[in-house]
Amino acid sequence: MWLGPDEIDAIQLSLKVALWSVAFSLPFAIGIAMLLARAEFPGKTLIDAVVHLPLVLPPVVVGYFLLVLMGVNGPIGGFLKEQFGIVFVFRWTGAALAAAVMGFPLMVRAIRLSLESVDRGLEAAAATLGAGPREVFFTVTLPLIMPGVVTGALLSFARSLGEFGATITFVSNIPGETRTLPIAIYSFTQVPGGDAQALRLSIVAVVLSLAVLFVSEILVRRASRRVQGRHA
Amino acid sequence: MLELDVTKQLGVFRLDARFRAEGKVTALFGRSGSGKTTLTNLVAGLVRPDRGRVVLNESVVFDSERGTDVPPHRRRLGYIFQEGRLLPHLTVRANLLYGFRRTPASERSVGLDEVVGLLGIEDLLERWPGALSGGEKQRVAIGRALLASPRMLLMDEPLASLDNLRKAEVLRYIERLRDELSVPIVYVSHSIEEVTRLAHTMVVLSEGSVVAQGTVRDIMSRLDLAPFTGRFEAGAVIEARVAAHDLAYEITRLEFAGGELFVTGVDALVGESVRVRVRARDVALALERPGATTFRNIVKGRVAAIVESDGPIAEVQLDAGGAMLVARITRQSLHELGLREGASAYALIKAVALDRHSVGYA
Missing domain, CATH: 3.40.50.300 (P-loop containing nucleotide triphosphate hydrolases)
Incomplete structure (x- = not known):
């Protein structure tokens, strides 16, 4: 293997952070997308705007707010530490949180789009066949929005792999703990003689991104075929 | 219920x-x-x-x-x-x-x-x-x-x-x-x-x-409901029983309260009850029983009601032994024949107008 242990660490950490950030944020994204696509309530526009904020704010600002809110002395971070002993700052979990926040709008948008194209008549039909609201959601709605969920999850995964600004601001640059792939590349470019390592990691980043695009294409195609019921 | x-x-x-x-x-x-x-x-x-x-x-x-x-x-x-x-x-x-x-x-x-x-x-x-x-x-x-x-x-x-x-x-x-x-x-x-x-x-x-x-x-059979049931499709529904099939000509003879009806292309069994829809526009009227004619169905009845519209159309309801038929005719022929309530008349219906689409099993 032509990759050094530091580089392998960075890649493994990045994959772990991205996986956890997607796994953790997906249920929330589906919930918020349901709320935005189907519910009418005062303050809906505000929630919509807040969800989309990470898309337009400089990532450093998001990282700074995370630090203020989720830091050990922050209102939420302090509470979590006292009550449950959970700490995010300077941990890989913090990196996952930052990545989740940054990828959240992409996820919500993709899921919301497919929710809006779901034929509600199918849900009504399932209800007349004896399925309660929860059952309708899991047996009709969720399978029908699968292409959107897959797209959203992969977009957010890719976004997590590349997340830099919010992560470095929130959890800093600790080798083996918070030094993800992009931060590692940045670090190597800052030290003399690190060019070769930076190049190798950049190639890995390209390969990973291509792989994500490829997998997403296959999954989406398979999921939409299922939903449209066109396979023999 | x-x-x-x-x-x-x-x-x-x-x-x-x-x-x-x-x-x-x-x-x-x-x-x-x-x-x-x-x-x-x-x-x-x-x-x-x-x-x-x-x-x-x-x-x-x-x-x-x-x-x-x-x-x-x-x-x-x-x-x-x-x-x-x-x-x-x-x-x-x-x-x-x-x-x-x-x-x-x-x-x-x-x-x-x-x-x-x-x-x-x-x-x-x-x-x-x-x-x-x-x-x-x-x-x-x-x-x-x-x-x-x-x-x-x-x-x-x-x-x-x-x-x-x-x-x-x-x-x-x-x-x-x-x-x-x-x-x-x-x-x-x-x-x-x-x-x-x-x-x-x-x-x-x-x-x-x-x-x-x-x-x-x-x-x-209610003339006043024709605007709701649709003018084109309006007509009477008659309950009848299959009496015989003529296999050579593929014509079926039905019996109903007002006599006989010949219909085409029906595969119900002899003895079965059927409902026949007779569209008003398929029914003509005559004062006397016509002689040589291609009308297979000639049903004698008594005029039960007449509804004249402002336009060219009039509707005449004929009571044939309790079964109500409706004929849609022009006002002109209504006046020329001098049809009045209580008068007797013959309803003329082509057998080909009563096909598979007009017959249902009761």
Whole structure:
């Protein structure tokens, strides 16, 4: 293997952070997308705007707010530490949180789009066949929005792999703990003689991104075929 | 049994309907926009009435005064939608079993094999809904509703999105389940042809309210309801019995209260009861029995009522031994023949006007 242990660490950490950030944020994204696509309530526009904020704010600002809110002395971070002993700052979990926040709008948008194209008549039909609201959601709605969920999850995964600004601001640059792939590349470019390592990691980043695009294409195609019921 | 008394305001449209449906098949008849689908959705619980009561087989599923509102998944109604609404991500088999699995074993009244056989969908079970024809989709949708062991089937224009060939195919299966199963059916339609073939009683809906209800025969022979039942299709419905087939000419002789009727292309067995729809525009009148003529049907009767419109048209109701026929003629011929109420006259009907589409099994 032509990759050094530091580089392998960075890649493994990045994959772990991205996986956890997607796994953790997906249920929330589906919930918020349901709320935005189907519910009418005062303050809906505000929630919509807040969800989309990470898309337009400089990532450093998001990282700074995370630090203020989720830091050990922050209102939420302090509470979590006292009550449950959970700490995010300077941990890989913090990196996952930052990545989740940054990828959240992409996820919500993709899921919301497919929710809006779901034929509600199918849900009504399932209800007349004896399925309660929860059952309708899991047996009709969720399978029908699968292409959107897959797209959203992969977009957010890719976004997590590349997340830099919010992560470095929130959890800093600790080798083996918070030094993800992009931060590692940045670090190597800052030290003399690190060019070769930076190049190798950049190639890995390209390969990973291509792989994500490829997998997403296959999954989406398979999921939409299922939903449209066109396979023999 | 379905008993209903509801009001619902939807924008400028107001639905205010009250009726009672008993017996095997009740047709809910009305033009598009008369509120049929809204009414069906109210019964199924998909739309909530502003006020009123919906009672299904003695159990109240909605009552605004008592605050009862049973959610759709607990109403146990088999709803068959115009567009089928099969779940696209499930196979035909999984679609069929969707409601079946959610019905407690003790309340199941039919099994998969029986329903599949009844609807002729054995070969479709492993297919996906996207690969089915319109008629096949509708048959699967009917099977899916049946397998949930519903207390009643609600069919909302199940044939509306099908071409004529598929219509005939699905209609045959609906007739079959009407005759072989005990589930009562509420059949929503704007087609007089379907209604006369399937239903014994009907409710006529117009602009959100019920304008008439009764047996199909009585309603179709009422001249005052012609604006609602549609001028083109309007006519009488006659109950008759198959007397004989002439296999050489493929003509069938029926007997009814007013005498005989010859019809074409009917495959009912001798002795079976049928309903024949005789469109008013297919009936001519004569004062004397014509001699050599191609009119196979010459029915003697007495003029029971005459309705003259402002336009060129007049409608004459003829009482033939208790069976009511309606003839649509020009006002000119009405005056030239000097037809008056109480006068006797002959109704002339071509046998080819009474074909397979006009005859239903009673």
